[in-house]
Amino acid sequence: MEFERILIRYGELSTKGKNRKQFVARLATNVKRVVQDMPEVKVHGERDRMQLYLNGAPYEKVLERLKSVFGIQSFSPVLKAELDVEAVKEAAYRLVSENHQPNGTFKVAARRGFRDFPLDSNELNQEIGAAVLRRIPDLTVNVKNPDIKLIVEVRADGVFLSSETILGAGGLPVSSSGRAMLMLSGGIDSPVAGYLAMKRGVEVEAVHFHSPPYTSEQAKQKAVDLAQKIAKYSGQIQMHVVPFTEIQETIKKQVPESYIMTVTRRMMLRITDELRKRRNGLAIVNGESLGQVASQTLESMIAINEVTSTSIIRPVATMDKNEIIEIAKAIDTFELSIQPFEDCCTIFTPAAPKTKPKLEKVQHYESFVDFDGLIEKALKNVETFPVEVAQEAAIKDEFADLF
Ligand code: ATP
Numbered sequence: 001m002e003f004e005r006i007l008i009r010y011g012e013l014s015t016k017g018k019n020r021k022q023f024v025a026r027l028a029t030n031v032k033r034v035v036q037d038m039p040e041v042k043v044h045g046e047r048d049r050m051q052l053y054l055n056g057a058p059y060e061k062v063l064e065r066l067k068s069v070f071g072i073q074s075f076s077p078v079l080k081a082e083l084d085v086e087a088v089k090e091a092a093y094r095l096v097s098e099n100h101q102p103n104g105t106f107k108v109a110a111r112r113g114f115r116d117f118p119l120d121s122n123e124l125n126q127e128i129g130a131a132v133l134r135r136i137p138d139l140t141v142n143v144k145n146p147d148i149k150l151i152v153e154v155r156a157d158g159v160f161l162s163s164e165t166i167l168g169a170g171g172l173p174v175s176s177s178g179r180a181m182l183m184l185s186g187g188i189d190s191p192v193a194g195y196l197a198m199k200r201g202v203e204v205e206a207v208h209f210h211s212p213p214y215t216s217e218q219a220k221q222k223a224v225d226l227a228q229k230i231a232k233y234s235g236q237i238q239m240h241v242v243p244f245t246e247i248q249e250t251i252k253k254q255v256p257e258s259y260i261m262t263v264t265r266r267m268m269l270r271i272t273d274e275l276r277k278r279r280n281g282l283a284i285v286n287g288e289s290l291g292q293v294a295s296q297t298l299e300s301m302i303a304i305n306e307v308t309s310t311s312i313i314r315p316v317a318t319m320d321k322n323e324i325i326e327i328a329k330a331i332d333t334f335e336l337s338i339q340p341f342e343d344c345c346t347i348f349t350p351a352a353p354k355t356k357p358k359l360e361k362v363q364h365y366e367s368f369v370d371f372d373g374l375i376e377k378a379l380k381n382v383e384t385f386p387v388e389v390a391q392e393a394a395i396k397d398e399f400a401d402l403f
């Protein structure tokens with residue numbers, strides 16, 4: 001079927017009062033980004049909805065891309081008919097017959113926004129309904145719970161029909177809530193945390209701590225691959241890889257074993273916070289989940305968090321591992337996350353880290369080392385690069401043409 005456009009309905013964003021204009025503009029930018037390889041698609045943001053003019057672009061491909069854009073509540077492919085009753089009936093028949101299952105039910109929900117059209121909403125419902133029923137013998141009307149709800153909108157520039165409402169990703173447009181640094185390990189939790197923060201409109205930049213030769217090039221690549229997976233929701237993610245070897249070796253040498261983990265986390269947080277300042281970020285996001293490991297008890301969080309007053313968002317803090325895994329599978333990061341490459345923390349983690357570290361002790365142990373100097377040095381050598389979304393769909397389509 002030749003759909004002419006896609007109608008996009010906003011989620012929460014329409015309740016945002018005077019900020020709405022900015023939200024719509026942000027969403028329009030994000031939508032444009034996912035269809036940037038199809039320049040014929042034109043995006044037109046309106047106050048209460050958005051229209052995507054396809055101009056011949058393949059609508060299935062566009063629909064698929066839209067599913068990963070936050071801030072969209074639902075969307076529908078739309079047929080356009082002339083302002084003519086017979087043309088509307090024909091378009092209605094085409095749409096319903098396309099989606100009709102044997103013995104299915106339907107209803108027409110017409111709205112006449114253009115007063116000069118000869119039929120009002122009620123007459124439209126009846127006429128279109130009768131015309132479609134005549135042509136599809138096993139179709140019946142069900143007003144309360146129809147299989148197909150045919151929406152017909154009469155406007156001055158034409159009549160718009162849609163029968164399918166596809167659920168969007170929900171949330172808020174990425175970037176509408178500002179920027180934050182995501183502490184991205186190679187594990188299961190932090191990519192999920194990043195995804196959830198993005199869903200609430202946060203633009204994330206990933207920070208990954210890397211300790212060669214203790215951690216391999218593959219471990220770093222794994223973090224980059226994970227960043228690429230969640231880049232799908234924003235188009236691109238800025239990645240910062242921090243050389244962490246010297247700091248970890250120093251901690252191992254200078255800090256009593258049971259406090260190594262606490263001090264390590266504090267250094268990671270200090271460095272992340274410094275990067276945040278430089279990148280004008282407003283918060284830090286991590287994948288900590290309460291009670292999951294020694295560093296994630298409330299006592300540990302107090303001792304670790306003390307190095308900064310920056311807001312730390314912990315989207316998975318109260319989730320069970322199973323709940324986190326469920327999301328990881330849904331966003332396709334799980335298989336990557338379970339690849340067995342050592343993370344910098346696992347390698348240096350002592351057998352029995354303190355689950356209730358004392359802040360005074362942490363500060364005392366740290367006082368013998370010039371961590372400021374080490375942090376500065378690590379920051380000087382941070383590797384920063386953009387991670388672009390993989391256009392898997394585009395590659396597949398190219399191959400499709402070959403066969
Ligand atoms: P994950 O599954 O995300 O690795 P985890 O359960 O393994 O989490 P930890 O290793 O204790 O938990 O890490 C807690 C959080 O600290 C991670 O979710 C992540 O935000 C951050 N973190 C840990 N290691 C790194 C790293 N190498 N680089 C960046 N951030 C890290």
Ligand code: MG
Pocket residue numbers: 185186187343
């Ligand atoms: Mg981890």
